[in-house]
Amino acid sequence: MKTNSPMDSQGPSLKSIFRYMMEEGYYPQYEHTHIQFDFDGINAVVESYDGYASVRLFFEIEKDEYEFFLEASNMTMLKTYAVKPAVMDDREDIVFSYEFPCDNIRDFRKFFPRACQTLKDALEIHKNEMRKLVFASRMANATIPAREESVTGIGRKILS
Numbered sequence: 001m002k003t004n005s006p007m008d009s010q011g012p013s014l015k016s017i018f019r020y021m022m023e024e025g026y027y028p029q030y031e032h033t034h035i036q037f038d039f040d041g042i043n044a045v046v047e048s049y050d051g052y053a054s055v056r057l058f059f060e061i062e063k064d065e066y067e068f069f070l071e072a073s074n075m076t077m078l079k080t081y082a083v084k085p086a087v088m089d090d091r092e093d094i095v096f097s098y099e100f101p102c103d104n105i106r107d108f109r110k111f112f113p114r115a116c117q118t119l120k121d122a123l124e125i126h127k128n129e130m131r132k133l134v135f136a137s138r139m140a141n142a143t144i145p146a147r148e149e150s151v152t153g154i155g156r157k158i159l160s
Contacts, residue, residue, distance in 0.1 A: 053102035072129035
């Protein structure tokens, strides 16, 4: 005998999520396993599976900023608690993911706006952390003129 417990839920269908997102003006693209859409100029994906839904943002990583990107991503996770960064297998991409329980389209309608706002906040936190890290790196690598090299360029004569 089959029951209708929450554990049996497969979540909302991608078609119902797609319709909702169209109604809300996201203009998504329906794929076989997910829905793709633009999120403030970033490639985003919505998936629904086993009573959960997720919104994922994908970033390319510049090789020279890889360490900064990882550190800023970790700080973002610590400050938001809900956004999980993950490094992709090729180590050239990072994903920000927000997952939430979602048994039906009503749940999706409730949580999706919160997921988008939290991801937007996480992007702002990440951007600020990146600025701090890059600035600190540049300051650490900057050469500071010696005291006797004043702005005029005239040095002091050493008396012996």
